[in-house]
Amino acid sequence: MKRRIIRARALATEGRPLEDKLIVLSGKKIESILPATAAGRFDRRDFISSRSYLVFPGLVDIHCHGGGDLNTNTVAGLRAAAYFHASHGTTAMLLSIFFKSCDDLSKMAGLVKAARSLAPLHLLGLHLEGPYLNPVARGSIPSDCLCPVKLRDIPKIVQAGQGELKVITIAPELPQAERAISAFRKAGVIVALGHSMATVAQARAGADMGATLVTHLGNGMRPFHQREPGLIGAGLSEPRLAAEIIADGHHLAPETLSMFLRGKVGDMVLVSDCRWSGGSGEKPAVKEGAAYLADNTLAGGIYPAWKGLRTIASLPGMSIWDAVRLAARNPARVLKKRGLGRISVNGRADLVLAGPDLSVQRVFFGGQEIFRPISQPVKKL
Numbered sequence: 185m186k187r188r189i190i191r192a193r194a195l196a197t198e199g200r201p202l203e204d205k206l207i208v209l210s211g212k213k214i215e216s217i218l219p220a221t222a223a224g225r226f227d228r229r230d231f232i233s234s235r236s237y238l239v240f241p242g243l244v245d246i247h248c249h250g251g252g253d254l255n256t257n258t259v260a261g262l263r264a265a266a267y268f269h270a271s272h273g274t275t276a277m278l279l280s281i282f283f284k285s286c287d288d289l290s291k292m293a294g295l296v297k298a299a300r301s302l303a304p305l306h307l308l309g310l311h312l313e314g315p316y317l318n319p320v321a322r323g324s325i326p327s328d329c330l331c332p333v334k335l336r337d338i339p340k341i342v343q344a345g346q347g348e349l350k351v352i353t354i355a356p357e358l359p360q361a362e363r364a365i366s367a368f369r370k371a372g373v374i375v376a377l378g379h380s381m382a383t384v385a386q387a388r389a390g391a392d393m394g395a396t397l398v399t400h401l402g403n404g405m406r407p408f409h410q411r412e413p414g415l416i417g418a419g420l421s422e423p424r425l426a427a428e429i430i431a432d433g434h435h436l437a438p439e440t441l442s443m444f445l446r447g448k449v450g451d452m453v454l455v456s457d458c459r460w461s462g463g464s465g466e467k468p469a470v471k472e473g474a475a476y477l478a479d480n481t482l483a484g485g486i487y488p489a490w491k492g493l494r495t496i497a498s499l500p501g502m503s504i505w506d507a508v509r510l511a512a513r514n515p516a517r518v519l520k521k522r523g524l525g526r527i528s529v530n531g532r533a534d535l536v537l538a539g540p541d542l543s544v545q546r547v548f549f550g551g552q553e554i555f556r557p558i559s560q561p562v563k564k565l
């Protein structure tokens with residue numbers, strides 16, 4: 185099998201970043217990681233470039249509704265949205281959707297199955313944002329995508345998901361929500377708490393029933409109060425809960441972001457919450473770098489996760505290597521996908537090669553180069 189060799193000025197691995205290395209790719213995998221001084225052992229033609237890059241694992245975005253103004257309700261649209269994200273360094277994503285009906289969920293699960301082998305990233309399945317959410321904290325989610333908990337409907341929702349339903353967001357304070365959390369957990373679905381006015385005690389009760397994640401911490405939830413910190417307080421203090429953050433410069437003030445990250449960097453998960461502008465429901469308008477509904481409700485991000493990685497890396501006290509933990513390793517851990525979000529010998533070669541200014545230069549998915557911005561895309565979609 186033909187080898188390709190990447191020169192790395194620095195690369196993000198599990199522990200500290202490694203400097204001046206060669207990454208040897210063989211097929212879909214990383215065959216070895218060697219010191220740069222071993223370059224003489226190889227044929228010069230095996231090197232992908234004479235340049236040396238900052239090398240990151242492909243990002244894992246677990247909250248993403250689409251992107252690039254593409255409608256994800258068709259296989260072609262979903263594939264194109266996947267390419268938009270892959271070309272910005274995301275090599276694994278969950279597609280987030282609102283709940284319209286079991287039929288719609290079933291259709292979306294079918295779409296993910298059909299698009300999977302065509303997409304230049306791992307389409308990991310679906311994140312269902314609803315329907316058991318608090319109407320007071322629904323944000324931009326249409327009210328007809330919400331409903332009270334009906335326990336007898338849960339098996340139908342799970343079945344409609346056809347094994348593609350990986351994460352569901354639930355407001356833990358709703359009547360019967362605790363039993364719903366437990367039912368989804370038993371069905372193997374990861375439960376996130378969000379779009380919620382939960383008190384800290386209600387959020388903790390959600391964790392008692394098996395919830396392990398908070399959906400976009402600080403957005404779509406009861407504001408923080410010193411004596412009733414709500415879901416924000418639970419997300420920052422409860423060791424059983426990881427927490428998503430949107431770092432697009434709009435959803436969280438930089439000071440809030442710094443405060444959240446100081447709370448528990450090891451359990452924070454960077455997400456894009458990237459929003460498509462097609463599909464049904466009110467079309468959000470893009471202004472000043474985020475999507476908004478007509479009444480000024482913030483309706484998701486417009487940037488891929490890489491933008492958040494750059495934002496986090498620029499915060500005081502944070503490094504790019506902290507940021508990549510939040511954007512790759514932590515989300516993979518939340519989904520229990522051990523092979524993703526890390527660079528290791530014998531691991532998959534899902535890699536982002538960046539310049540010193542953190543611009544994405546080249547992206548490899550399973551050892552295949554899928555993006556190079558200065559020329560035409562290498563892989564034809």
Ligand SMILES: [Zn+2]
Pocket residue numbers: 313323379399400404
């Ligand atoms: Zn949301």
